[in-house]
Amino acid sequence: MKLVVSALSAGYGNSRVVHDITLMVGPGEIVALLGANGAGKTTILRALSGIIPRAGSIRLDDREMIDVSARDIVRAGVVHVPQGRGTFGGLTVGENLSATQTGSVVREAELRDKVCRLFPILRERWTQPAGELSGGEQQMLAVARALMLEPRILMLDEPSLGLAPLIRIELFETIRAIAADGIGVLLIEQNADLSLKIASQALLLSHGRVVASGRPDEIAGSGIIEEAYLNHAG
Numbered sequence: 001m002k003l004v005v006s007a008l009s010a011g012y013g014n015s016r017v018v019h020d021i022t023l024m025v026g027p028g029e030i031v032a033l034l035g036a037n038g039a040g041k042t043t044i045l046r047a048l049s050g051i052i053p054r055a056g057s058i059r060l061d062d063r064e065m066i067d068v069s070a071r072d073i074v075r076a077g078v079v080h081v082p083q084g085r086g087t088f089g090g091l092t093v094g095e096n097l098s099a100t101q102t103g104s105v106v107r108e109a110e111l112r113d114k115v116c117r118l119f120p121i122l123r124e125r126w127t128q129p130a131g132e133l134s135g136g137e138q139q140m141l142a143v144a145r146a147l148m149l150e151p152r153i154l155m156l157d158e159p160s161l162g163l164a165p166l167i168r169i170e171l172f173e174t175i176r177a178i179a180a181d182g183i184g185v186l187l188i189e190q191n192a193d194l195s196l197k198i199a200s201q202a203l204l205l206s207h208g209r210v211v212a213s214g215r216p217d218e219i220a221g222s223g224i225i226e227e228a229y230l231n232h233a234g
């Protein structure tokens with residue numbers, strides 16, 4: 001499934017925060033969204049999830065999604081893991097992974113096996129409350145919960161926030177494996193170097209607009225990234 005976004009604008013109430021966004025995520029691609037704090041990265045994911053006012057065009061293959069409800073966007077295969085995890089702390093890992101209700105018990109069991117192969121630690125932690133997991137494990141659980149919804153496009157908002165460097169690298173390897181399985185990934189990651197290592201395409205945002213886009217080797221080392229981050233700070 002291909003996500004094609006053009007002339008997208010979105011914001012909160014009457015204020016538009018992102019303007020004229022064009023991006024594309026194909027099957028198996030990892031597209032990194034880069035930019036300073038407040039550049040509008042999270043706002044783009046919220047707009048694509050259908051939870052804030054938006055205008056322009058969001059196409060999933062041949063289907064226009066701009067007026068589709070948040071719930072139907074998930075049903076169509078676009079799943080968002082917001083920043084800050086979104087797991088149920090009082091429920092066990094197993095319960096968290098059963099709370100997504102795909103409708104078929106057999107299919108659910110298959111999916112649970114699949115996500116446990118991607119994140120073996122979750123099987124070890126199966127009966128523990130999610131709230132007792134380490135930060136990295138909670139982040140893995142959040143991604144695993146999203147995978148239970150069988151996304152075609154997975155949107156991850158700073159999945160590595162607060163994780164130790166080695167755990168972060170492990171998580172990124174798993175994100176690469178998820179994409180290799182044919183899922184398109186739209187990734188927000190503060191660490192530009194790290195996300196450019198796994199991305200197939202990158203977009204750099206500044207003040208709500210795309211100021212550069214291309215393959216990681218076209219963006220890295222060109223000085224554009226440093227400039228966008230500095231301009232923002234200044």
Ligand SMILES: Nc1ncnc2c1ncn2[C@@H]1O[C@H](COP(=O)(O)OP(=O)(O)OP(=O)(O)O)[C@@H](O)[C@H]1O
Nearest residue numbers: 012017035036037038039040041042043044188205
């Ligand atoms: N719920 C909200 N209501 C009003 N304005 C908001 C809201 N959330 C974000 N904004 C504003 O939208 C702009 C873009 O924020 P956004 O969170 O998309 O940036 P970001 O690039 O994801 O940065 P960060 O890394 O800090 O999350 C900021 O100016 C922010 O103040």
